[in-house]
Amino acid sequence: MVGALGCAGLAVPFVKSLEPDASVAAAATTVADLTGIAPGMQMTLSWQDKPVIIVHRTPEMIASLKEVEPQLADPNCTVPQQPPYAKNIYRSIKPEWLVMVRVCTHLCCIPLFKPAPGSVEPGWDGGFHCPCHGSLYDLSGRVYKNVPAPRNMAIPEYRFVDGGKKVEITAMYPEAKLC
Numbered sequence: 001m002v003g004a005l006g007c008a009g010l011a012v013p014f015v016k017s018l019e020p021d022a023s024v025a026a027a028a029t030t031v032a033d034l035t036g037i038a039p040g041m042q043m044t045l046s047w048q049d050k051p052v053i054i055v056h057r058t059p060e061m062i063a064s065l066k067e068v069e070p071q072l073a074d075p076n077c078t079v080p081q082q083p084p085y086a087k088n089i090y091r092s093i094k095p096e097w098l099v100m101v102r103v104c105t106h107l108c109c110i111p112l113f114k115p116a117p118g119s120v121e122p123g124w125d126g127g128f129h130c131p132c133h134g135s136l137y138d139l140s141g142r143v144y145k146n147v148p149a150p151r152n153m154a155i156p157e158y159r160f161v162d163g164g165k166k167v168e169i170t171a172m173y174p175e176a177k178l179c
C-alpha cells in the first residue's frame with residue numbers, strides 16, 4: 001500500500017550516534033516551551049543528537065487513537081518502549097501532548113508527521129509515515145501491523161514544568177530501543 005507511494009527519495013536517514021556515553025546522557029536535559037505549539041501542530045527539537053517531536057493533539061486526534069487500534073501491532077504498549085507513566089493509549093502524561101523520539105524502529109530513519117486523515121492512504125487516521133521502507137505509526141507512535149518496523153517508537157523520560165507551560169526531557173527510558 002504505502003510502498004506504492006514511491007517516496008523513498010524523501011528518506012532522511014538518521015546517521016548520528018545513537019548511544020551517547022554516560023556523561024553526555026547524564027548532563028543533557030532539555031526544556032521546551034509549549035506555549036507556541038498550536039493544537040494540531042508539532043515541534044521537533046534535537047536532544048542528545050536525537051530528534052524529539054512534541055505534538056499538541058486536538059480532540060479529533062485523541063479520538064483517532066482508539067479507532068485505529070485494530071490496525072496496530074502493539075496497541076496496549078506491552079513492549080516497554082515508554083516509561084510506566086506513559087503506558088496508555090496516549091503514550092503520554094497528558095492526552096493532548098505527545099513527547100516522543102522521532103526515530104523509526106526499523107532502521108532509524110526519521111518518519112514524516114502526517115496528521116491529516118487520508119494523507120498517506122485511504123482510511124488513514126493520521127500519524128507518522130516512514131518513507132524509507134513504508135512503516136506506519138499512529139498519532140501516539142504505535143506501529144501498524146505488517147510493516148517493517150518491529151515496535152512502537154520510543155518515549156523518553158520527561159515531566160511538565162512551569163505550570164505545564166514547558167516540558168523537560170530528562171533521559172532515555174532505559175528499556176526503550178530506538179532501532
Ligand code: FES
Binds near residue numbers: 107131149
Ligand atoms: S527505517 Fe523506517 S521503515 Fe525502514
